[in-house]
Every structure is written in C-alpha cells, then in structure tokens.
Amino acid sequence: SGPARLARLPLARVKALVKADPDVTLASQEAVFVLARATELFVETIAKDAYVYAQQGKRKTLQRKDLDNAIEAIDEFAFLE
Amino acid sequence: MAERPEDLNLPNAVITRIIKEALPDGVNISKEARSAISRAASVFVLYATSCANNFAMKGKRKTLNASDVLSAMEEMEFQRFVAPLKESLEVYRREQKGKKEARKDKDKKTDSEEQDKSREEENDDDDERMEEEEQNEEEEVDN
Numbered sequence: 680s681g682p683a684r685l686a687r688l689p690l691a692r693v694k695a696l697v698k699a700d701p702d703v704t705l706a707s708q709e710a711v712f713v714l715a716r717a718t719e720l721f722v723e724t725i726a727k728d729a730y731v732y733a734q735q736g737k738r739k740t741l742q743r744k745d746l747d748n749a750i751e752a753i754d755e756f757a758f759l760e
Numbered sequence: 761m762a763e764r765p766e767d768l769n770l771p772n773a774v775i776t777r778i779i780k781e782a783l784p785d786g787v788n789i790s791k792e793a794r795s796a797i798s799r800a801a802s803v804f805v806l807y808a809t810s811c812a813n814n815f816a817m818k819g820k821r822k823t824l825n826a827s828d829v830l831s832a833m834e835e836m837e838f839q840r841f842v843a844p845l846k847e848s849l850e851v852y853r854r855e856q857k858g859k860k861e862a863r864k865d866k867d868k869k870t871d872s873e874e875q876d877k878s879r880e881e882e883n884d885d886d887d888e889r890m891e892e893e894e895q896n897e898e899e900e901v902d903n
Binding site for chain 2: 685689692695696699700704708710713714716717721722723724725726727730733739740742747750755756759
C-alpha cells in the first residue's frame with residue numbers, strides 16, 4: 680500500500696475505540712484518520728514479522744504461534760503481551 | 761451493556777485484505793492468526809490513543825490532534841511509521857479542503873442563480889437547500 684493511500688479501515692470503528700478511553704475528551708477527524716492509517720501500517724508490520732517464523736517452519740500458512748513468536752521476540756510488540 | 765474496549769473489533773474483511781497484501785502471493789493465514797492480529801490492532805489503537813492523549817494533555821489541549829498521534833508513534837517506537845503517515849495526512853488534508861471548496865462553490869452557484877432575475881428563461885426552481893451540516897474540522901468524541 681502506498682503511503683498516500685487513504686484509510687481502508689472505517690474511521691467510525693476507529694473512532695469507537697478512541698471513545699472507549701475515558702480520559703479522551705475530544706479527538707479531531709485528522710487524529711482519527713492518522714490512527715486508522717497507523718493501525719493499517721501496524722497490521723502490515725506484524726503480519727510480515729510473524730511470517731518470518733512461518734518461513735522458518737517451512738509453512739505457507741501463517742499460524743497463531745507465528746504471531747506469538749513475533750510478539751515475544753520484537754520489542755515494539757511488548758505492549759501486546 | 762458496556763463493551764470491553766478489546767471487544768471493539770475492526771472489520772475482518774479489511775484486516776484480512778491488509779494482511780494478504782502485506783504477504784507474498786500464495787501465503788495463507790489461519791483464522792486464529794487473523795483473529796489474533798485483529799485483536800492486536802484494536803489494542804494498538806487503544807494504546808496509541810492513550811499515548812497520544814498524554815501529549816495533548818501535556819500541551820494543555822483537550823482535543824487530540826494529528827500531531828499527538830504522530831508523537832505517540834515515536835513514543836511507541838514506531839518511528840518508521842511517521843513519514844508515511846505524514847504523507848497520508850497531506851493527501852487527506854487536500855481531499856478535505858477539496859470537499860469544503862466544492863460545497864462552497866455549490867452554495868455560491870445556488871446564490872447567484874437566485875439573484876439573477878434578469879434571465880428570460882425559466883430557471884429550474886431548484887431550491888437546493890444544503891441540509892447537511894457543515895462538517896467540522898473537529899468531531900466531538902463525547903465522553
């Protein structure tokens with residue numbers, strides 16, 4: 680996906696997640712958009728990182744354990760533990 | 761019936777598409793893996809929101825803005841997202857500006873038609889009232 684692509688994730692759903700935070704008062708439309716795009720980049724990243732483990736296991740199907748391995752191994756994913 | 765934040769999921773079809781496009785052709789993804797990624801994405805939004813909100817509060821602002829989200833990405837060690845996000849934001853801003861101007865032009869056109877009484881031919885009495893609300897830059901997230 681090119682960097683200039685508009686969000687594929689529906690902004691309304693992302694906004695619903697933002698609203699779930701009791702400390703958030705207001706969020707601009709732009710903020711919701713950037714969050715949506717960031718989440719898409721995150722999904723791409725974690726999928727690719729997990730795939731490395733599938734490749735190691737000589738598999739062409741990404742499995743749950745590949746994800747678990749990626750999350751454990753990569754610092755940026757520590758918040759998911 | 762309050763939903764737990766982690767239960768607010770993002771549409772499966774979109775998540776799956778993003779995953780498939782990120783991986784080489786012929787690679788599949790198990791349902792469990794897809795589901796786990798989807799949940800991780802929701803957690804990502806929640807965490808990023810909380811992080812971004814800290815920046816807003818630091819700036820004594822009540823509204824979370826785009827630069828707060830970008831700051832959050834750096835804080836979360838996703839600096840490599842910042843450049844592509846900035847580009848996307850530019851496109852988004854241009855699009856929004858285009859929409860606003862299109863609406864303004866439509867209003868202007870309607871006004872001039874109403875004032876132009878010197879015309880012989882009958883104008884379509886299109887009383888086009890713009891019922892839709894002017895979209896604000898900031899959407900309220902009421903808590």
